[in-house]
Amino acid sequence: MLRIAVAQFNATVGDLTGNVERIIQCAAAAKARGAHVLLTPELALCGYPPEDLLLRPDFYRACNRALDDLASRIDGIAVIVGHPEEHDGTCHNAATIIENGQRTATYRKMRLPNYEVFDEKRYFEPGSEPCVVTLNGVRCGINICADIWEEGAAELSRQAGAELLLVLNASPCHLDKTQERVQVLADRVEATGIPAIYCNLVGGQDELVFDGDSFALDAGKKVCMRLPQFEEALGIADFEAGRLTSDDLCHELPLEAEAYNALVLGVRDYIGKTGFKGAIIGLSGGIDSALTLCVAVDALGADKVHAVMMPSPYTAQMSLDDSREMIRQLGCSYDEIAIAPAMETYAAMLDPLFAGLPADTTEENIQARIRGNILMALSNKTGKLVLTTGNKSEMAVGYCTLYGDMAGGFAVIKDVYKTLVYRLSRYRNTLCQGDPVIPENIIVRPPSAELKPDQKDQDSLPEYEVLDAIVRAYMEEDRSPREIIAAGLPEADVRRVVRLLRIAEYKRRQAPVGIRITPRGFGKDWRYPITNRYVDEF
Known part of the structure; x- marks a missing residue:
């Protein structure tokens, strides 16, 4: 039997010392609960997203020293820790397995997201090899976040002999994202036939909020573990004879x-x-x-x-x-x-x-x-x-x-x-x-x-129900004004709102950073030119 501890904790970008201490605390708590391995979130060592810190060679050196420090202080439990890595002249989003004070294996993320708020191709090169390690007799495949959003990485882990998939994540929240994540992981479980554990980061980082919401799916794609949203938590799941079970099962939160x-x-x-x-x-x-x-x-x-x-x-x-x-x-x-x-x-x-x-x-x-x-x-x-x-x-x-x-x-x-x-x-x-x-x-x-x-x-704007529907369709769904009008929204209001949205770009560029809760916010997601003569399709 393999007991896995899932640590969704609040890492701070760049606080290598603080993040190491937090991982050590989680490892001690996991060990006290009889866990054989601790799974941490994506880039847990340095926090996510480090952005252009990842362009600094000294940052990689500091992360490597912090990883050595962490390894030297871990005993009696394996830890899977996410970190940036410089390897043979290239940089990777990586996860290293630490056992008995040693780094025993490293996985390098294969699928690098470059959409919405993600910009990983700016910093990293993709890995190409699966990583399957034996932990207390169980063959565990390691994946990182976007690896599971399309075919490839998880299937390679299964082909390499994995019985269980362990996934490190730094997935920022937007409303109703829980079911989207579950469906994505369910697709991988169905494709591989093996259960999977999804460990997600929690905490705020500039405009992003990571909601935790870590979960696990058994081989039948049933949610068998779910940790709370928006708070730190340590969950426990047991894998034995092909079955994944857990007593940690929180309810989903309503949208509000x-x-x-x-x-x-x-x-x-x-x-x-x-x-x-x-x-x-x-x-x-x-x-x-x-x-x-x-x-x-x-x-x-x-x-x-x-x-x-x-x-x-x-x-x-x-x-x-x-x-x-x-x-x-x-x-x-x-x-x-x-x-x-x-x-x-x-x-x-x-x-x-x-x-x-x-x-x-x-x-x-x-x-x-x-x-x-x-x-x-x-x-x-x-x-x-x-x-x-x-x-x-x-x-x-x-x-x-x-x-x-x-x-x-x-x-x-x-x-x-x-x-x-x-x-x-x-x-x-x-x-x-x-x-x-x-x-x-x-x-x-x-x-x-x-x-x-x-x-x-409303002297200056349409009714908010109409305004919000137009903005959502144009800005979040990339629908043309013609399509928005065809959907039943008033043409005069559509023309007016789209014009205002376009000419207000210079203001938004000077606005303070703010919390993102939708799939597309006015920040990292929205990069429209201020000087712009494109004429929309009406």
Whole structure:
């Protein structure tokens, strides 16, 4: 019988010492539970993705020293650890088996992903040989992440005599990805006839969030082990006489819980791993900043979050009342800073230059930029990071102000459509013991930037259900405007949204990095030219 421990843990990119210590802790815990081997995630030694650290020869040397250090401190259990490797003048995404203080075998990833957020062909050369090792009498084949997404690597392991497939992964989450992963691994199980274990990374790394969600499939393609999402965990699976079994079987999360937990983990790790002292959020009385505040408090604790309300003459009393109620419920620090004096100063300064010109969005944007200045000043003084509050729908069409509401260091809901913002807000309220944290007024009132009298978002944009459907079809599914119109969406709205999406690219390039929760976010996935005269198909 072979007992396999599956360690989904939160590695930090570049923290070789810290990651080694974490693997040693996992190995000790696994050994205490009778495991013969510990399986770790892809590139667990250095964290994923290391990006252009992988272009530095000294980085490979440091990783090699860290691997030696790890090997010298492992005893009584085999460890399969993911790491970058320089081998015979080429670089590889590798996994090494450590036994009794020695490196006994190394597998080099064969399939290098170069799509969505992945860019591995920039750094690595593919391996060509399977790696099958005998662990406590069981022949185990090693694969790494994308190896299982197409035929080849797993089948070669089976041909080399593998009875069990062990897969190291660093698979970032997007909504509903769990079933996609299970189906992919099920295809390999069906093709090889052997069970498989999938160990995934957990934690936030810049715009990516890794959700853990490690699992195992028996030879009949049934999920026999599943570890929790968005938290570290050590699972145990036993392989005996061709059967894979486990007592670790967590439930899948519903979509709203999955999205919300991804945002919380993304904020916690971005703030924590970069060393900021906390977060600052500009409240508006609207639903986007309300949701962002909840995420920040849940991620960091109320003591590390500072909310600032900056009313103008156009701010409704309801906005102030609702923001104060949220602060009462959440307990974070809070200040109100009226911006009317700054507005008057700007008006006096600019009036001679604006003489004879009518008021327009210029004056609205000045208000947003005053607020951005205040937030950034507080950030400089306190060492806390400003979290921006713009959602994906607004980012898509440029309904945001450069150096205003876009000013900040991390965009929490940058990849959350407005329609999902409402769902997540209601979900967050279901977690409350008493009164809702987000007042019902905030959820049901028509959204408004409150930069001029009686302003509503829908004065400038289609209804959010329509807007989100158009953006999703054009941006995530690469459908042409003609196809989107044929699907039943209003032609005038399609033309308008596609035009806005195209001309807002220069804004998005200047936006802060933000958490990705969809299959395609405005970040690593989206690389459209700013200067661009392509005419879409209508």
